[in-house]
Amino acid sequence: MATAKVLFLALISLVALQQALVNASFASDMKCTWGKDNCQINGDSAKLILNQWSGAAIKGTDQLIYGYIDMRIKLVPGNSAAVVTTYYTTSEMNKENDNHDEIDFEFLGNLTGNGNYYTLHTNIFVNGVGNKEEQFRMSWYDPTTDYHNYTIFWNPYMVVWSVDGNVIRVFRNYEDQGIPFPKYRPQRVYSSIWNADDWACQGGRVKTNWTQQPFVANYLNFVDNGCQYTGTNSILTCNDPSNWFFNSQYKQLTQPQLNTMNSIRNQYLVYNYCTDTKRFNGNFPPECFKSQY
Ligand SMILES: *[C@@H]1O[C@H](CO)[C@@H](O)[C@H](O)[C@H]1NC(C)=O
Ligand SMILES: *[C@@H]1O[C@H](CO)[C@@H](O)[C@H](O)[C@H]1NC(C)=O
Ligand SMILES: *[C@@H]1O[C@H](CO)[C@@H](O)[C@H](O)[C@H]1NC(C)=O
Numbered sequence: 001m002a003t004a005k006v007l008f009l010a011l012i013s014l015v016a017l018q019q020a021l022v023n024a025s026f027a028s029d030m031k032c033t034w035g036k037d038n039c040q041i042n043g044d045s046a047k048l049i050l051n052q053w054s055g056a057a058i059k060g061t062d063q064l065i066y067g068y069i070d071m072r073i074k075l076v077p078g079n080s081a082a083v084v085t086t087y088y089t090t091s092e093m094n095k096e097n098d099n100h101d102e103i104d105f106e107f108l109g110n111l112t113g114n115g116n117y118y119t120l121h122t123n124i125f126v127n128g129v130g131n132k133e134e135q136f137r138m139s140w141y142d143p144t145t146d147y148h149n150y151t152i153f154w155n156p157y158m159v160v161w162s163v164d165g166n167v168i169r170v171f172r173n174y175e176d177q178g179i180p181f182p183k184y185r186p187q188r189v190y191s192s193i194w195n196a197d198d199w200a201c202q203g204g205r206v207k208t209n210w211t212q213q214p215f216v217a218n219y220l221n222f223v224d225n226g227c228q229y230t231g232t233n234s235i236l237t238c239n240d241p242s243n244w245f246f247n248s249q250y251k252q253l254t255q256p257q258l259n260t261m262n263s264i265r266n267q268y269l270v271y272n273y274c275t276d277t278k279r280f281n282g283n284f285p286p287e288c289f290k291s292q293y
């Protein structure tokens with residue numbers, strides 16, 4: 001009995017492990033797309049460097065419709081004002097007719113001291129339309145002294161942003177009520193570091209201090225696991241309910257997840273487009289009236 005149970009548990013964790021380890025490496029599944037020596041991939045770690053001459057960017061080789069992308073990032077320490085580190089998924093851009101889908105994390109650097117925390121910026125684009133920003137003050141942990149997990153998960157029910165396994169934001173699928181949801185376009189993961197001193201730090205007032213260069217973001221443990229896009233047929237197969245991410249356990253957050261999320265949002269959410277009356281002049285996007293959890 002006891003052995004059977006142990007065996008059973010071992011089997012379960014093996015399955016979970018194999019699923020989680022699908023394509024788990026920066027070296028095998030990410031490529032440098034910008035930065036020459038400023039972009040360094042080494043086994044299952046990576047370094048993106050910003051200096052006066054260049055930033056850096058990496059791009060995933062897999063294209064997914066649904067699933068999750070997870071990596072551990074240690075952000076630029078010290079004075080990182082106006083240094084922006086991005087981590088996002090997006091479908092291909094079509095410049096003439098922008099209908100892309102995109103799910104974003106962006107880390108906006110800051111000065112040190114005096115409550116100058118990093119800002120964690122999130123957004124989602126569906127059919128080329130974004131304008132769904134939420135921002136958090138990153139003061140519940142120091143994102144620069146150690147690695148922290150950042151996860152993007154999306155399935156037919158919802159898009160979920162998590163930090164260290166704690167959900168911070170959800171965008172639910174209300175497609176049946178006319179609110180577009182990312183279901184049809186394969187997305188790839190990207191990450192980059194760049195200088196955004198025209199806007200990123202305290203509204204552009206604080207510039208990048210180049211005496212602090214190089215600015216280095218460190219990465220570990222890339223994992224992606226989802227429905228691989230192999231051609232237009234994948235739109236159907238990935239939307240087939242036999243896929244693991246259709247499982248009822250992924251339909252909704254659990255109560256503990258919800259509690260943690262609410263606690264983080266209550267304390268650290270500093271911008272929510274759904275409460276920005278001035279910007280939308282009272283005409284909030286329709287999802288602002290829907291429950292997201
Ligand atoms: C930096 O810190 C200031 C507080 O001093 C804050 O207003 C700002 O939102 C923080 N983040 C960025 C990216 O400027
Ligand atoms: C963070 O990532 C590591 C490596 O992939 C993993 O072992 C760990 O379980 C993750 N932790 C959380 C809280 O997601
Ligand atoms: C840049 O950083 C150096 C070293 O900390 C400091 O002496 C200098 O005043 C900073 N420059 C600006 C413009 O803040």
